[in-house]
Amino acid sequence: MEKIAFLGLGHMGEPMARQLLAAGHPLTVWNRTAAKAEPLVAAGAEAAASPADAVRDADVVITMLAGPDAVRDVAEAITPALRPxxxxxxxxxxxxxxxxxxxxxxxxxxxxxxxxxxxxxxxAAAGRLGILAGGDAAGVEHVLARFGPVTRTGALGSGAALKLVVNTAVIGGVALVAEAMKLADALGLDEATAKTALAGGPLAGAVARAFAADVHFGSDLAVKDVGLATGMAQLPVMEAVSGHLEAAAADPDVVHEDISRAVTHIRARRDA
Structure with missing residues (x-):
């Protein structure tokens, strides 16, 4: 079994790392907030003091971090320690x-x-994620399959590109559901009746995500993802969605909460 270093133990990283432990991989973990590694250490992982220490003896290194700045910081730390x-x-x-x-x-x-x-x-907790793998993934596809089904997307960078496409559709759909419910509110419609009608139409998946419970995709991360997408192409609809999300993320009670909280924020906005 490959020795794996897993860097980044946030809402997604921690349950993903647990899948590797359950499969029997020797696992070294690192997180900027060291306390987040403690439950995994209790389950059998080894904690590293730094990103470089984590990867030094690894066969496979996995990074699951919040965004570009965090990835650049970790990349600077681990690159000198990566072995051929x-x-x-x-x-x-x-x-x-x-x-x-x-x-x-x-x-x-x-x-x-x-x-x-x-x-x-x-x-992530159930091992049923969809993995979008770009580049030469043949040597690690069996490891990635621990997280869920793997789709080979093409050349290096194509997985990251397709993820932006997928997230743009999801986030845009959730924002559209929020505005549809805002209209229902303005028209005095019963909330449950409006929600059921929307869930029976073509936006059913977006409706389910807009009102999902016990999942987490922070509004701040949604702002980051929409910013990445609108930086790649002219997307006027998503630029409007970004305004909604930025307003929600400006609320300290919403910023790190799931985007379902942003739906409530969008419905309540009086300037939208």
């Missing part, structure tokens, strides 16, 4: 440009794979 033959799997949602940047930085003999995921914390 290591596979580095970058699973954060950062866009294809950063993946290309990382590809230009990795040492000779290190294989970089971009493999962001589809799904939230519930699917």
């Amino acid at each position: 033959g290591i596979h580095w799997v970058e699973m954060s949602t950062v866009g294809p440009d950063l993946v290309k940047e990382l590809g230009e930085r990795v040492p000779a003999g290190v294989t970089l794979v971009d493999a962001p995921v589809m799904g939230s914390t519930d699917k």
Whole structure:
């Protein structure tokens, strides 16, 4: 079994790392907030004091971090410690440009794979995420399959690109549901009746996500993802969605909460 270093133990990273432990992989973990590693250590993982220490003896390195800045910081720390033959799997949602940047930085003999995921914390805990793998993923596909079904997307960066497409559709759909419910509120319709009608139409999946419970995708992360998407192409609808999300994320009670809280915020806005 490959020795795996897992860096980033947030809402998604922690349950994903548990899947690797359950499969029997020797696992070293690191997180900027060290206390978040303690439950995994109790389950059998080894905690590293730094990103470089985590990857030094690893066969596979997995990074699952909040965004581009965090990935760049960790990349700077681990790149000198990556040995030839290591596979580095970058699973954060950062866009294809950063993946290309990382590809230009990795040492000779290190294989970089971009493999962001589809799904939230519930699917991460169940091992049912969808994995979008770009680049030469053959050497790690069996590891990625511990998290859920793997789709090979093409060249390096294509997984990160497709993840932006998927997230744009999901976030845009959730915002559209929020505005439809805002209209229902304004028209005095019964909330449950409006929600049921929407759930029976073509936006059924977006309705389910807009009102989901026990999952987590923070409004701040949604703002980050929409910003990545609108930086790649002219997307007027998503620019409007970004305004909604930025307003929600400005509320300290909402910023790190699931985007379902942003739906409530959008419905309550008087200037939208």
